[in-house]
């Protein structure tokens with residue numbers, strides 16, 4: 001079952017930096033939300049207030065109506081999958097052990113069948129379970145990262161630049177796969193990305209951040225038709241300009 005999220009007046013201050021300037025936001029269960037915006041605009045910080053890697057200076061985050069700080073952090077994180085850019089597989093553990101690490105932290109063992117099923121979900125052959133991460137390509141490693149995030153049957157999938165380090169073909173294929181898993185596994189998905197084209201293609205709601213605030217909250221259709229204001233449209237202009245240049249080559 002997908003989870004809902006609510007942010008109530010969430011701020012985060014680091015010395016002189018206001019990383020989050022008071023975020024009020026509702027995310028409906030089952031949404032696929034992309035967080036975009038310039039470097040340093042607060043995207044990762046906002047994502048990390050959900051799994052408590054960042055504690056807000058003020059305000060609170062509710063998961064299915066419950067303050068995320070009201071529960072044991074390990075148990076609460078168990079209901080969330082987290083994928084991040086630098087993959088973060090443990091190099092000395094096998095693929096199977098990497099996938100099983102979250103459940104193991106709370107005393108559960110994943111069966112070989114379950115690991116095979118998770119690998120199949122991300123289009124990897126179950127025979128890869130015994131390999132060390134070094135024996136996989138970057139794209140395959142990131143697929144393992146996604147399988148690991150799904151191992152605990154999460155209601156919420158958090159992704160921080162999940163495809164940033166991948167080549168464009170792998171990036172595209174894995175993006176499509178994640179969108180498909182979002183539907184099939186009934187997830188709420190929040191994805192931080194620098195890439196507006198990726199946000200427009202994969203998400204059903206795009207939040208644009210600037211200096212710790214959400215400055216646009218639109219559907220991809222609305223953004224594509226010119227809505228969302230200046231900052232959002234400056235980001236939409238990048239893939240649009242690229243598409244126009246490609247089109248011009250056809251002429």
Ligand SMILES: Nc1ncnc2c1ncn2[C@@H]1O[C@H](COP(=O)(O)OP(=O)(O)OP(=O)(O)O)[C@@H](O)[C@H]1O
Nearest residue numbers: 014017018019037038039040041042043044045046
């Ligand atoms: N641990 C920290 N200590 C001090 N300042 C921090 C810390 N983490 C983040 N910041 C600052 O908070 C602001 C928001 O950072 P954040 O990582 O959320 O931005 P972002 O939009 O995710 O950026 P990027 O796209 O470059 O990853 C930045 O100015 C950053 O320097």
